Amino acid sequence: MxxxxxxxxxxxxxxxxxxxxxxxxxxxxxxxxxxxxxxxxxxxxxxxxxxxxxxxxxxxxxxxxxxxxxxxxxxxxxxxxxxxxxxxxxxxxxxxxxxxxxxxxxxxxxxxxxxxxPEVFTTAHDALFTQAALASGDRLLVHGAAGGVGTAAVQLGRGAGARVTATVRNEALRSGVEELGATVVEPEGFEAHGPFDVVLELVGAPNLAPNVGALATGGRIVVIGISAGAKAELNLGALMGTRGTVRGSTLRPRPLEEKALAARAVERHVLPLVERGAVxxxxxxxxxxxxxxxxxxxxxxxxxxxxxxxxxx
CATH class of the missing domain: 3.90.180.10 (Medium-chain alcohol dehydrogenases, catalytic domain)
Known part of the structure; x- marks a missing residue:
């Protein structure tokens, strides 16, 4: 081959x-x-x-x-x-x-x-629902929303009844992300549009401090992308004040059993949306x-x- x-x-x-x-x-x-x-x-x-x-x-x-x-x-x-x-x-x-x-x-x-x-929808679904427990009515922020995982996350969040805000740096791509179901904002100053119950971080370290500052009480940050940097300073006092959580996730190194569970979740919850044309x-x-x-x-x-x-x- x-x-x-x-x-x-x-x-x-x-x-x-x-x-x-x-x-x-x-x-x-x-x-x-x-x-x-x-x-x-x-x-x-x-x-x-x-x-x-x-x-x-x-x-x-x-x-x-x-x-x-x-x-x-x-x-x-x-x-x-x-x-x-x-x-x-x-x-x-x-x-x-x-x-x-x-x-x-x-x-x-x-x-x-x-x-x-497979990769983007499995990653997005796992991060939003298995890791962050996104629910209907939650306020979701997706960083870097024009990419593959970002566009998947916007659609899955919208389909679950969340109110989706997305950051997109390239102005030419913002209308396309809006059509998927998000309110699109510039990356700079995004925290003014909060607070958010769930933040899906696809960019990395520069967003950590403003992410924490934009959390609602009990908010969850899930980091699955670090292209802009992997190290940042975390204000633990601010995180404690919101009773927030920060967690990271990867898919590739997981054992077969965990990957199989993620695949079955996508089959049950996402493939029907594909068939209906909802995503x-x-x-x-x-x-x-x-x-x-x-x-x-x-x-x-x-x-x-x-x-x-x-x-x-």
Whole structure:
């Protein structure tokens, strides 16, 4: 099979042995694979794949058709359309996925949308509901809302009955985020629009102090992105004053059982919204596998609403 391959920071398309599914696993013929911030970090040597995942083939999400099944598979059959979060190796013609991590692709999604769905919607749903216990009527703030996870979080928050405020730095992208269901504000001075019950932090350290200052009583901050910095000073007195909480979360290194629970939650609560057209997967751009370098450049340059996705025949 051919796959995007990282070699000392360079991206190349190389031939690799075809993977074989083990017990409980399906072999997927990949049709689309979304790019994520973790791929950028892995390319730079800052986010290695966990043990058992390909160390030189990036890709944290994929969609495609079941091409073969390992022993004991019961959830899927040959030819089924599936999508999944994977620990690595998604940007390849073939990939192995444990059946418990795979989800059926709704008919409402084409391949690019399906390839850009699993990582961002699973991450957003887990952070908002499992970690932050977002509820109807809550005031939700999403930082960096024009990206893949941000656009997913805005829609999920709106669908849950929350009042969603979103920060978007690029003025040209604000109307697109507003159409997804948020009141969009500039990043500077966002705290004036609070207080907020839940803050989803996708930017990082510079927002920590104003996030705490903008918390409602009992408010929750969930940090899942640190592209703008990982270290900040925390005023514990201010946090105590609101009886607030700050927690961080990642998806990639979790054990199979926890990832499977997250996938089942998305199946139960998000896929029905997709089928009804209540949520969508905004696609900023698509690139064929051979143009992976261009796709990574497009992701890195910013100024995009939604996902950058690699497509395969």
């Amino acid at each position: 051919r796959a995007v391959t990282i070699d000392e920071g360079r991206l190349e398309i190389r031939d690799h042995p075809d993977p074989e599914p083990g017990a409980g696993e399906v072999l997927v013929r990949v049709r689309a694979a979304g790019l994520n911030g973790g791929d950028m970090m892995q390319r730079r040597g800052l986010y290695p794949a966990p043990p058992g995942a390909p160390q030189d083939i990036p890709g944290l999400e994929l969609a495609g058709e079941v091409a073969a099944m390992g022993p004991g598979v019961t959830r899927f059959a040959d030819g089924d359309r599936v999508m999944a979060v994977v620990a690595g190796g998604g940007q390849a013609e073939l990939a192995v996925v444990h059946e418990r991590l795979a989800m059926p692709v709704p008919e409402a999604l084409g391949w690019p949308e399906a390839g850009g769905f 969508s997967v905004p696609i900023a751009d698509t690139f064929p596998l051979d143009q992976a370098e261009d796709a990574y450049d497009r992701f890195a340059e910013g100024g995009k609403l939604g996902k950058v996705v690699l497509t395969l025949r």
